[in-house]
Amino acid sequence: DAGVIQSPRHEVTEMGQEVTLRCKPISGHDYLFWYRQTMMRGLELLIYFNNNVPIDDSGMPEDRFSAKMPNASFSTLKIQPSEPRDSAVYFCASSGRGAYEQYFGPGTRLTVT
Amino acid sequence: AQKVTQAQTEISVVEKEDVTLDCVYETRDTTYYLFWYKQPPSGELVFLIRRNSFDEQNEISGRYSWNFQKSTSSFNFTITASQVVDSAVYFCALSEEGSNQFYFGTGTSLTVIP
Numbered sequence: 001d002a003g004v005i006q007s008p009r010h011e012v013t014e015m016g017q018e019v020t021l022r023c024k025p026i027s028g029h030d031y032l033f034w035y036r037q038t039m040m041r042g043l044e045l046l047i048y049f050n051n052n053v054p055i056d057d058s059g060m061p062e063d064r065f066s067a068k069m070p071n072a073s074f075s076t077l078k079i080q081p082s083e084p085r086d087s088a089v090y091f092c093a094s095s096g097r098g099a100y101e102q103y104f105g106p107g108t109r110l111t112v113t
Numbered sequence: 114a115q116k117v118t119q120a121q122t123e124i125s126v127v128e129k130e131d132v133t134l135d136c137v138y139e140t141r142d143t144t145y146y147l148f149w150y151k152q153p154p155s156g157e158l159v160f161l162i163r164r165n166s167f168d169e170q171n172e173i174s175g176r177y178s179w180n181f182q183k184s185t186s187s188f189n190f191t192i193t194a195s196q197v198v199d200s201a202v203y204f205c206a207l208s209e210e211g212s213n214q215f216y217f218g219t220g221t222s223l224t225v226i227p
Contacts, residue, residue, distance in 0.1 A: 091158065100163065104158035
């Protein structure tokens with residue numbers, strides 16, 4: 001079975017550019033989570049969806065970040081405009097039940113110069 | 114307040130030694146779940162185990178074992194006869210049935226020296 005798929009795996013962009021990260025959850029999973037991991041702050045939950053509906057976006061840093069889930073098999077996390085402090089590894093995870101284990105994608109390593 | 118505390122930031126052991134990673138959690142929910150994840154140097158997060166709050170039985174899987182004690186709010190992870198491939202950052206996590214919130218600890222970096 002395919003796991004969670006994320007693209008791109010690496011992204012290098014210049015400050016001010018728009019960045020779009022993509023995620024395909026495991027088929028049949030109703031929950032999708034976006035995390036950011038940095039050395040300073042560890043793993044932070046940015047937003048999560050249930051049945052394609054955003055449930056909690058309190059972790060989204062600011063208005064420059066937005067996330068969508070147009071259907072059960074696809075989600076995007078967009079940063080516009082990007083800043084150097086957004087440099088991090090962004091993980092997408094999915095779960096069949098909200099409180100159960102989450103399965104993580106390989107992550108997208110974002111570098112903003 | 115931290116929901117999940119992993120007091121050990123870094124641990125180094127020599128290959129074949131046993132090592133225990135500590136995890137202490139805090140919750141008022143009666144139904145909750147505890148997890149361990151492994152993050153090897155390659156960066157992916159690998160799910161290892163889920164434990165339900167109503168099941169305090171210890172679990173063993175090969176060289177891995179987990180000790181869940183509600184009385185001390187701990188869910189410790191022991192690796193027996195450690196190997197170099199066990200070198201990774203290990204995260205303990207908690208989720209609460211009522212809120213679907215998932216809380217990760219800060220991780221313990223384990224280095225197994227050959």
